[in-house]
Amino acid sequence: MSGHELRWNPLLDCWIIVAGHRKGRPWHSTFCPFCPGGSETQGEWRVLALPNRYPALSLNPPKVDEGCEPFIKSEALGVCEVVVETPVHEGDFQDIPLEQVSEYILLLGERTRDIASNPAIEYVMPFKNKGVLIGVSLTHPHSQIYAFTFIPPRIVREIESVIRYRRDYGRNLFEDIVEAEIRESKRIVYVNDEFILLLPFYAMWPYEMHIYPLRDVKLLYELDRYSALLLADTIRVATGVYEELFGSEYAYMMIFHQAPIKQVNKDYRLHVEFYTPHLSRDRLKYAAGVEWGAWVFTYDGVPEDRVGELREAARRIAGRLGSLGRIP
Numbered sequence: 001m002s003g004h005e006l007r008w009n010p011l012l013d014c015w016i017i018v019a020g021h022r023k024g025r026p027w028h029s030t031f032c033p034f035c036p037g038g039s040e041t042q043g044e045w046r047v048l049a050l051p052n053r054y055p056a057l058s059l060n061p062p063k064v065d066e067g068c069e070p071f072i073k074s075e076a077l078g079v080c081e082v083v084v085e086t087p088v089h090e091g092d093f094q095d096i097p098l099e100q101v102s103e104y105i106l107l108l109g110e111r112t113r114d115i116a117s118n119p120a121i122e123y124v125m126p127f128k129n130k131g132v133l134i135g136v137s138l139t140h141p142h143s144q145i146y147a148f149t150f151i152p153p154r155i156v157r158e159i160e161s162v163i164r165y166r167r168d169y170g171r172n173l174f175e176d177i178v179e180a181e182i183r184e185s186k187r188i189v190y191v192n193d194e195f196i197l198l199l200p201f202y203a204m205w206p207y208e209m210h211i212y213p214l215r216d217v218k219l220l221y222e223l224d225r226y227s228a229l230l231l232a233d234t235i236r237v238a239t240g241v242y243e244e245l246f247g248s249e250y251a252y253m254m255i256f257h258q259a260p261i262k263q264v265n266k267d268y269r270l271h272v273e274f275y276t277p278h279l280s281r282d283r284l285k286y287a288a289g290v291e292w293g294a295w296v297f298t299y300d301g302v303p304e305d306r307v308g309e310l311r312e313a314a315r316r317i318a319g320r321l322g323s324l325g326r327i328p
């Protein structure tokens with residue numbers, strides 16, 4: 001058995017990646033493969049995209065037979081890359097110069113475009129796991145890119161909602177959300193000329209934050225240099241705020257939601273979602289029985305009461321970061 005395949009969950013209507021070979025990947029090893037001159041990182045560079053050496057999905061996966069109902073399988077076809085954000089072994093976006101974070105954004109766009117040129121690829125999702133608390137195996141600042149031959153369920157759900165909203169109200173859901181957030185102005189953490197950072201009305205995690213664009217942009221590679229700079233600026237505030245609130249051991253996930261490659265929908269918008277399990281420095285919120293068992297999240301507290309802490313943290317760090325926007 002290859003132990004490397006997609007398995008269909010017929011009850012939940014979604015694929016599971018089975019990656020037996022990934023058990024052997026390095027776990028908190030003392031040698032860093034991403035430091036300059038390491039095994040993975042020869043030459044001069046500031047931001048670097050690499051093939052993932054232990055990919056869950058690949059362009060030449062082992063052949064698998066399809067199986068038959070109810071147990072359907074498919075090849076683990078796709079792409080897994082690693083993006084090294086800086087040659088410096090420590091830190092996070094707020095420690096990396098703005099220009100370089102903007103190069104990182106542009107690189108994610110280039111990788112999206114390149115990976116998407118493969119006809120099998122339907123969806124490209126850059127993301128970052130940060131912090132030992134959520135199981136990161138390598139501390140050198142890095143992100144990852146997963147590219148799928150299918151549109152992931154969470155994105156399917158977002159697209160269906162955007163389509164339904166257009167049909168029911170004749171408007172763009174993303175635009176309405178941003179407009180309502182600006183009108184209410186209760187949950188905004190930070191805003192610059194092109195992006196808004198907020199604790200959403202519908203947050204699932206205590207300190208969840210989303211970045212929404214103030215204009216129409218669907219894919220990372222549509223961002224020009226200036227827009228990439230402003231997105232980088234917003235991301236540095238978001239991760240800086242988490243460090244400021246939760247201390248050096250802070251953890252979060254950052255996910256880029258962009259439009260599917262081939263299925264064009266005029267109402268979808270690129271956005272970035274940050275989930276952190278922190279309730280405070282040393283208390284975590286777990287996705288537990290109700291959350292996993294029902295996919296119903298309970299928000300412990302009220303989003304509007306928490307946003308003040310995020311704003312205060314943003315105010316404390318904005319000067320040091322040289323942020324380009326403002327905190328309401």
Ligand code: UDP
Pocket residue numbers: 025026033040051052053054055082129135136137138144
């Ligand atoms: N990795 C790599 N080359 C190496 C060592 C690790 O590509 O020399 C990959 C590894 O497969 C893993 C990623 O780097 O996917 C580190 O990712 P992270 O710790 O964020 O999360 P993981 O993917 O381990 O859950």
Ligand code: ZN
Pocket residue numbers: 032033034035036088089140
């Ligand atoms: Zn390193």
Ligand code: FE
Pocket residue numbers: 158257271273
């Ligand atoms: Fe989303």
